[in-house]
Amino acid sequence: xxxxxxxxxxxxxxxxxxxxxxxxxxxxxxxxxxxxxxxxxxxxxxxxxxxxxxxxxxxxxxxxxxxxxxxxxxxxxxxxxxxxxxxxxxxxxxxxxxxxxxxxxxxxxxxxxxxxxxxxxxxx
Amino acid sequence: xxxxxxxxxxxxxxxxxxxxxxxxxxxxxxxxxxxxxxxxxxxxxxxxxxxxxxxxxxxxxxxxxxxxxxxxxxxxxxxxxxxxxxxxxxxxxxxxxxxxxxxxxxxxxxxxxxxxxxxxxxxx
DNA sequence: ACAGTGTATATAATGAATATACACAATATA
DNA sequence: TATATTGTGTATATTCATTATATACACTGT
Numbered sequence: 001x002x003x004x005x006x007x008x009x010x011x012x013x014x015x016x017x018x019x020x021x022x023x024x025x026x027x028x029x030x031x032x033x034x035x036x037x038x039x040x041x042x043x044x045x046x047x048x049x050x051x052x053x054x055x056x057x058x059x060x061x062x063x064x065x066x067x068x069x070x071x072x073x074x075x076x077x078x079x080x081x082x083x084x085x086x087x088x089x090x091x092x093x094x095x096x097x098x099x100x101x102x103x104x105x106x107x108x109x110x111x112x113x114x115x116x117x118x119x120x121x122x123x124x
Numbered sequence: 125x126x127x128x129x130x131x132x133x134x135x136x137x138x139x140x141x142x143x144x145x146x147x148x149x150x151x152x153x154x155x156x157x158x159x160x161x162x163x164x165x166x167x168x169x170x171x172x173x174x175x176x177x178x179x180x181x182x183x184x185x186x187x188x189x190x191x192x193x194x195x196x197x198x199x200x201x202x203x204x205x206x207x208x209x210x211x212x213x214x215x216x217x218x219x220x221x222x223x224x225x226x227x228x229x230x231x232x233x234x235x236x237x238x239x240x241x242x243x244x245x246x247x248x
Numbered sequence: 249a250c251a252g253t254g255t256a257t258a259t260a261a262t263g264a265a266t267a268t269a270c271a272c273a274a275t276a277t278a
Numbered sequence: 279t280a281t282a283t284t285g286t287g288t289a290t291a292t293t294c295a296t297t298a299t300a301t302a303c304a305c306t307g308t
Contacts, residue, residue: 195306
C-alpha cells in the first residue's frame with residue numbers, strides 16, 4: 001500500500017484514500033482477502049486523523065470493496081472485478097464527455113483531441 | 125445568457141455560474157463590453173440568493189473576465205481571448221491525463237481510448 | 249424621488265477533519 | 279488457565295472552513 005496525499009488538492013483526503021485503494025484493487029495490486037493497513041497505522045503514515053482513514057474504509061465497505069472486522073482488521077472483499085471495471089470505464093467515458101464539451105467551446109476538432117491524447121499517452 | 129443549474133451536482137452553485145459564463149465568453153457568445161444580467165435578475169431567474177450570483181461575478185472580476193460598476197452593471201471585460209483559450213486547453217490536457225491514468229488502471233490501450241473518444245464525439 | 253445597479257456585514261447550514269473514549273480480538277506471559 | 283497488553287474497528291461530540299443566505303447599505307441614471 002503506497003498512498004500519496006496532496007494537501008493542496010481540492011479533493012477531500014478521504015476521497016483521495018478511497019480512489020487510490022480502489023485503483024489498487026482494480027489493477028490487481030491488492031487481491032481478495034489481503035489485509036489493508038489498519039486505520040491507525042495508515043493515519044499515522046499519512047499524518048492524518050484516525051477518523052479520516054476510518055471514513056475512507058467505511059465508504060469502501062459500503063461500496064463493497066472491503067470488509068472490516070472489529071479487532072482483526074480490514075480486508076479486500078471478494079468481488080467480481082468485471083463489475084468494478086465497468087464502473088471505472090463509465091467514469092472514463094464521463095470524463096471524455098466533459099473533455100469533448102470543453103473542446104467544442106474552444107474550437108478543437110476531433111483530430112485535435114486525438115492528437116493531444118496520443119501525445120499525452122506517450123508521455124507516460 | 126442561458127445558465128443551467130444542477131442542484132444535485134457536487135459543484136457549488138457559484139462555480140457552475142462562473143464556468144458557464146467563462147465558456148460563453150470563450151465561445152464568443154458573449155463579446156467585449158456586453159452587459160451581463162444584473163446579479164438580482166440572475167438570482168431571480170436561477171431561484172438563488174443575490175449573494176451567490178454576486179460571489180460568481182466577484183470571482184469572475186478577480187480573474188479578469190468581467191468588470192463591475194456600481195449602479196451600472198457588470199460587463200464583459202476586454203481581454204485576449206487567446207490567453208483564455210490557452211488556460212482552457214491546459215484544463216483539457218489535465219482531464220486527458222486523468223483519463224489516461226484511469227485507462228492504465230483498467231487496462232485500456234491508446235487505441236481503445238481513441239475509439240471511445242471517436243464514438244463519444246459523434247454522439248454530440 | 250425612484251427604480252435600477254453593485255457592495256458589505258452578520259448568520260445559518262453543510263461537510264470535512266479532528267480528539268477522545270469505547271468495544272472487541274489476538275497474543276504474550278505469569 | 280487466567281489476565282494484562284496491544285492491536286484492531288466503532289461511536290460521540292466538537293472544531294473549522296465553505297457554501298449559501300437575509301438584510302441593510304451605497305451609487306447611477308432617469
